[in-house]
Amino acid sequence: MTTxxxxxxxxxxxxxxxxxxxxxELAARAGTTQRHLSFVExxxxxxxxxxxxxxxxxxxxxLRERNDLLLTAGYAPVYPESGLDEPALRPVxxxxxxxxxxxxxxxxxxxxxxxxxxxxxPAMSVLTEGSAxxxxxxxxxxxxxxxHPEGLAPRVVxxxxxxxxxxxxxxxxxxLRGDTAELDDFIAELESYVPQSPPGPDHLGFAVPLRLxxxxxxxxxxxxxxxxxTAVDVTLAELHLEAFLPxxxxxxxxxxxxxGQPVPG
Numbered sequence: 001m002t003t004x005x006x007x008x009x010x011x012x013x014x015x016x017x018x019x020x021x022x023x024x025e026l027a028a029r030a031g032t033t034q035r036h037l038s039f040v041e042x043x044x045x046x047x048x049x050x051x052x053x054x055x056x057x058x059x060x061x062x063l064r065e066r067n068d069l070l071l072t073a074g075y076a077p078v079y080p081e082s083g084l085d086e087p088a089l090r091p092v093x094x095x096x097x098x099x100x101x102x103x104x105x106x107x108x109x110x111x112x113x114x115x116x117x118x119x120x121x122p123a124m125s126v127l128t129e130g131s132a133x134x135x136x137x138x139x140x141x142x143x144x145x146x147x148h149p150e151g152l153a154p155r156v157v158x159x160x161x162x163x164x165x166x167x168x169x170x171x172x173x174x175x176l177r178g179d180t181a182e183l184d185d186f187i188a189e190l191e192s193y194v195p196q197s198p199p200g201p202d203h204l205g206f207a208v209p210l211r212l213x214x215x216x217x218x219x220x221x222x223x224x225x226x227x228x229x230t231a232v233d234v235t236l237a238e239l240h241l242e243a244f245l246p247x248x249x250x251x252x253x254x255x256x257x258x259x260g261q262p263v264p265g
Contacts, residue, residue: 005118007060008043008047008052008072008073009041009043012040012055012069015059015065015069016059018066018175018176020206021059023037026055026059030054030055032054034041045061046074049073052069052075053066053078055069062234064220064237065080067081067234079234082234089233095120095189096110096119096241099241101121102240103121103243104121104257105258105259106244107120107240107244108120108121108123108124108241108248109124110240111140111239111240111242112240113169113180113240114183114186115142115143116142117139117141119140119238123147123244125243125256126212126255127146127152128145128152130152130155131148131151132150135150143166143177143190145164147163147194148193155212155213156211156212156213158208158209159194160162163195164208165208167191168193169189170186170187171187175182181205207246210223217250219254219255221246222244222247223242223244223245224242224244224245225240225241225242226241227240
């Protein structure tokens with residue numbers, strides 16, 4: 001048995017365990033037999049490159065994780081990882097900037113995994129104003145800004161529910177990832193900022209609007225999260241677009257005023 005096969009079998013078993021999928025179920029998803037999959041995991045059979053990719057897709061691995069799985073099987077990565085400033089991603093980069101500008105007067109931001117900001121439109125200032133300058137020095141992490149006591153947190157009316165909403169989303173992400181050490185540390189940091197209390201009778205789970213003190217009033221914002229599911233570049237696949245929408249007329253009117261746009265009526 002080669003060193004490559006010795007690495008691939010345990011890696012595949014690890015991902016099956018993470019996804020809680022049996023050999024039989026994974027074999028059916030990948031279009032092979034349980035017997036062949038057993039041989040692959042034990043190192044008695046070396047999978048072809050196409051089979052490794054089918055297994056990775058069946059396990060819903062990220063592009064980065066698929067490249068890593070290919071390497072453990074002895075194959076070169078197939079998904080490129082371009083820098084955001086490279087010419088290859090310029091059309092996509094330009095399109096992303098147009099999207100967030102087109103979302104004005106409402107806040108929108110493009111982030112990497114775990115909330116590192118790539119680009120934001122001017123309306124995001126409603127979420128960052130009053131934050132400590134050190135929190136806004138690149139690289140800015142929007143999740144840290146949102147929950148840190150020197151960031152947005154003092155202005156968030158429903159900080160417990162909103163903070164739990166952010167942390168729970170990261171916990172769900174951790175359940176899907178292989179290397180979680182960095183994410184574990186980040187979750188622990190964010191949890192230290194959020195008051196711990198059991199959910200009340202009005203807890204809405206994932207449907208948590210952001211209620212933000214603003215001047216003498218309050219803004220109410222809903223969030224949408226968009227990923228680029230058909231991306232074939234590792235860098236692009238790891239980006240997300242987070243857009244905020246007004247949950248009521250008063251919030252919509254105030255965001256229009258901040259952007260210098262006319263307010264209906």
